[in-house]
Amino acid sequence: MAESAPDTDPFATLRSLVRPDDIISPDSPEYRPSAQTWAAQKQENPGLVIRPASIEALSKVIAHLYTTKLDFAIYGQGFSSASARDVLVNTSAFDDFSFDPQAETITIGAGQAWSEVYRKLEEVAPEYGVVGARTPCVGVAGTILSGGYSWLSSEYGCISDPANMLDAKVVKFDGSVVWASTEPELLWALRGGGGGFGVLVQVKLRVFRYPQDIWAGPILLPREALEQVAKGIESFLAGPVDPKITMFLYVVTGRLLESIGSDSDMLVVHAFDANGEEHGRESFAWALDIPGAVDQTKLKTLAGVAALQNKAGTVKGTMKQFWQPLMLSDISQETVIKAVQWFEEIKDVDPSFGECTYLIFELLSSVGVIQQFQQVSDTKRPSLQKQRDQAGGAASSAWPRQDGLKHILLLGTGCPSDAGPYKEKLARDLAIEAPSRVLGDNARFQVLPNGLEEYHDRREVWGAHYEKLQSLRARFDPSGRFKGAIGA
Structure with a gap:
């Protein structure tokens, strides 16, 4: 009997679903x-993009893809640079939203951007x-799978912490759909575990009354005032800081200026004080009083504060980018000055590198898990305690944040998307060297899951949770077909 002709369309079955x-x-x-993708070098130009409009359709797609040899990846808003050679499953159609005023929760589609959630x-x-x-332009699912920091994290912890992310609906490898709370270890793994355990389609989050x-907004400061800015930051952080206060310090130039809504090479202190204008101006007087300061702060709602960062997506795909997202316990005057010097040395290596390099301090970005647990109301604490116990006691999130680390230093080197292999390798090497150049060889820090590169040691990122996450990857991804930070 003659053999049947092979199917010339490898996506034929997929299209039918x-x-x-x-x-x-x-x-x-x-x-x-x-x-x-955010990072141009990670774009694999998939042969087909599927954007299912229903959970039922997504379930069929995942169950089919899992049994094939097609290379596939799950994509939300693209800022995690997920890509694949064959099929990209785009989840952006999952953008539902419902508010339960009695339970004080929202249930939201995991494929949408946070800007939509705020709106x-x-x-x-x-x-x-x-x-x-x-x-605001990053996706819901990706931030949860990588821990997720918020303007409110100095009060309430990470997005993925049990007091904030209460549950998640997941399409598993075989197409079955579950609420992760029915499988506590799955829910635990979703909280900062780096992905690869299934496809998030909905999440249930706690909401609360908030000023x-x-x-909030930018205070632009002359580059010549660097030492004064650095000293001001050190002094600001040395005293007790109200948990409703946080801030960024940007140092960016060139094409990245538009992504943060600035058109000047000045240093940018981005202030946030939920206590109101009078309190904020007093707290940030050290910056406002620097000669040459340009005050662009305003009173904003929480959605309005998020919208101040809405231009970040304008540069997506325009650069080959390499990250060092570092969590630190302290930010000194010396650290700020060395970081800016590092940034300026990058520009000296190649002017195009300077236009593609990030230096961002995200100060007062975290609160301890115990503190965050204590801030939950008494009526909701017992159910949260049950979740914590089921998932492994105090280690309630898959990413074990080290005690005392509360500031983020985000270093990112890059080159234009059309740069050749030599410049790409040079940008990568500069990123690898960045922590020691800025902080020294013996500095204590932890790499965040939200900017992992292949040169990061996963065992150091997830520490004591690494082997458990490996085991869970093998359980929820038995054939190793999903893509996640930790291999199955």
Whole structure:
């Protein structure tokens, strides 16, 4: 008997599982925005993008892909640079939103950007806040899988902490759909475990009443005032700081200026004080009083504060980018000055590198897990304690943040997307060297999961949780087909 001709379309079965509108081919105008990675070097130009419009369709797609040899990846908003050679499963259609005022929770589609979550929450419950991403264009699922920091993290911890992320609906490798709370170890793994345990389609988050007259925004400062700025930051952090206060310090130039909403090479202190304008101006007088300071702060709602960062997505895909996201216990005057010097030396290596390099201090970015647990109301604490016990006691999140680390130093080197292999390798090497150049060889820090590169040691990032996460990857991804930070 003659053998049947092989199927010339490797995606034929996949196409039959979804509606025509769910299929995005490389020649479609929707293809690039539906598949664009943040870091250009990670773009694999998939042969097909599937954007299922329902959980049922997604379940069929995942169950089928898992049994094939097709290379596939799960994509939300693209800031984790997920890509694949064959099929990209875009989850952005999962953008539902519901608010339960009695339980004080929201249930939201995990494929949407945080800007939509903030907008929708403000529409239905303007007096409420949520622990959500500071960069509004990033996706819900990706931030949860990598821990997730918020403007409110100095009070309430990470987005993925049990007091904030209460549950998640997941499509598993075989297409079955579960609420992760029915499998406590799955829920634990989703909280900062780096992904690869299934596909998040919904998450349930705690919301709470929060001030909506937040004093926030940029204070632009002359580069010549660096030493005064660095001394001001050290003094500011030395005393007790109200948990409703946090701040960024940006040092960026060139094409990155538009991504933070600035058009000047000045240092940028981005202030946040949920106690209001009078309190904020007093707290940040050290910056406002520096000669040449340009005050662009305003009173904002929480959604308005997030919107201040809404230009971050404008540079997606324009650079080959390499990250060093570091969590530190202290930020000294010396650290600030050395970091800026490092940044300026990068520009000296190659002017195009300077335009593609990030230096961002995210100060007062975290609170201890115990403190965060204590801030939950008495009525909700017993159910949270049960979750903690089921998931492994005090180690309630998959990413074990080290005690005392509360500031983020984000170093990112890069080169233009059209740069050749030599410049790409040089940008990568500069990123690898960055922590020791800025902090010294013996500095204590922890690498965050939200900017991992292949040169980071996963065992150091997840510490004592690494082997358990490996075991869970093997359970929830038995054939090793999903892509996650920790291998199955």
